[in-house]
Amino acid sequence: MQAQLETLAGLERRFAIAVPRTEIAKQVDGRLKRVAKTAKIDGFRPGKAPLNIVAQQYGFRVQEEVLGETVERAFAEAVTEQNLQVAGYPRFEPKDGEPSADQFEFVATFEVYPEVQIGDLAAAEVKKPVLEVSDAEVEKTVEILRKQRTRFERVERAAAEGDRVIIDFAGTIDGEAFEGGKADNYAFLIGKGQMLPDFEQGVVGMKEGEAKNVDVKFPEDYHGKDVAGKTAVFSITVKNVAEAKLPELNADFAKSLGIEDGDLGKMRAEVRSNLEREVRFRLKARAKENVMNALLEVTPVELPKALIGLEIGRLVEGAKADLKQRGIDPKLVPFNPQFFEAQARRRVHLGLALAELVKANELVAKPEQVKAIVEDLAQNYEDPAEVVAWYYQDAQRLAGPESMALEDNVVEFVLARAKVADEAVGFEDLMGQQG
Incomplete structure (x- = not known):
């Protein structure tokens, strides 16, 4: 040859x-x-x-x-x-x-594969998000848990903001019915933006059994192109008005959260413990993201087009699998590979940089690190010991925790060398919650 x-x-x-x-x-x-x-x-x-x-x-x-x-x-x-x-x-x-x-x-x-050289990490600037869980955050979380257990009780008064209403409606534009403009026994919460503003305001003040017509203007940028910018007349009949009832903050509520004796102090301690664990995970995730961005900035490298193409293929298949899992036929959704290119380039770039950093500095995941991560993950379940055993029954199940341990080593390595500045983050911002 x-x-x-x-x-x-x-x-x-x-x-x-x-x-x-x-x-x-x-x-x-x-x-x-x-x-x-x-x-x-x-x-x-x-x-x-x-x-x-x-x-x-x-x-x-x-x-x-x-x-x-x-x-x-x-x-x-x-x-x-x-x-x-x-x-x-x-x-x-x-x-x-x-x-x-x-x-x-x-x-x-x-x-x-290109030659990868990790740049000067000492010149990299990394923000490390910090947040201490306070009593206020615990109480806010308790209130969220109460709202999640809201019950609705039928009332005979007129519908107001915050109420759940069940209605029949039928809409027409210039006297003609249109697709999606009719429904029976439709339930929604007034004031939560589930319906267009004109529609919601038309329902406010209506009582059970009452019917009326309401003019509703569709926005110019409405997703339904056939009705965007047009005014429809909706015939609305209210079939039920229900008022939101939050559970009282008492022993029964604590028991519903798994506190057997109903002690509110124990309940708050449990909420705090779970909240601190979740905050720790999210802070870690944000710190990792900042570290990875810094690593990419100091490690410019030419990316193989073949690897980018393979990664785009994986992202497309992942998106299709996600749609299928949600009951949507992927064939009905057009997939433009270019839409995934930026994400694919980042993944390939990061993969090359991480591989070089791990190899050059022997940042392999140690068994005790993996075990600690598995035990921490298991705390989210009713029987942590059973979950830990499940992970160790199959070596493939440990791939996730091993990857997490490896990433922890990378984050620790970079933070020890970069210019790190603490950055206070808000509770709502970190948790993605709204009041």
């Missing part, structure tokens, strides 16, 4: 490879002889057909298989000989020009 390496633009390389046709013929002949031992050909007992007859029936397929394997093997040998790291998959093509009588010639075009 002969292999000549050519450097193209950037990370792209090309091998011109030649394999003696005698080698290929020898392999084809040997494989045909093996096929002949079991071949079933009309007019002959199994394995008794002459080799030339076997070649007529199976020769093309066998030659294709041998050529495919020869290409793969020759490329792998050339890569090993040149000590190259191939990124993605090569593209194999016949060599230009007249085929050689004694050599099987082809070219393999591919990309190699």
